[in-house]
Amino acid sequence: MIIQSNALLNRFSSTPLNRIFLIILVSSVILGVGVGYFLSSTAPNRKTSTSSNNGGSIEIPKNAGTDKRTFRDFAEGTLQKKSAPKKTDEYVEGTHVLVRAGAVPVALTSSVVDLSEYEGKKIVVYGETQKAVKEGWLMDVGMVEVKE
Structure with a gap:
């Protein structure tokens, strides 16, 4: 061994x-x-606040988003919150509707601009048209201008 x-x-x-x-x-x-x-x-603090320090009125920026050159589509009208669907499983396009005088309303969605700050205001939105399934016109908003 x-x-x-x-x-x-x-x-x-x-x-x-x-x-x-x-x-x-x-x-x-x-x-x-x-x-x-x-x-x-x-x-710097990146959170946006709509309330002022003195408890006064709410200030909404006149312009929000990026430059106009990026977005070639635009529409003007009054912004309204989209109503909730009657059925919970119903497909809904957009979070808001831009009501235009004498024209097809525009369904709006945005991950860049908080559209709820502009509800009830006459605005111009700049964005990119998306393929819509139910709506006549669906736009992804990249910039907002307040008209009134």
Whole structure:
């Protein structure tokens, strides 16, 4: 019977390069967390508030959204909240309706502009026409201008 004396456990050599890599990795993570915390605490407040500090009237911006060059479609009219569907499983396009005098109403949706701030106002909306299933015209709004 032959017995081999090879050790089953070998110790890896710890080179200075491995230690340097580990130090750089740990310091990068700590620095990244610190910079992220600093930026989040010093960034301006991005929440929009419709109430004023003195408890007075609500100020609605005259313009909201991005530039007009991005959006080639526009419509003008009075903005109204879309009524809730009678059936809960009914498909509804848009969250608001732009009522236009003598023309087809425009169903509106937007992830850029809060349309509820402009309900009951005469506005011009700039956006991109979307394919509508039920409505005559469905628009994704990117910019709003108040007319009155």
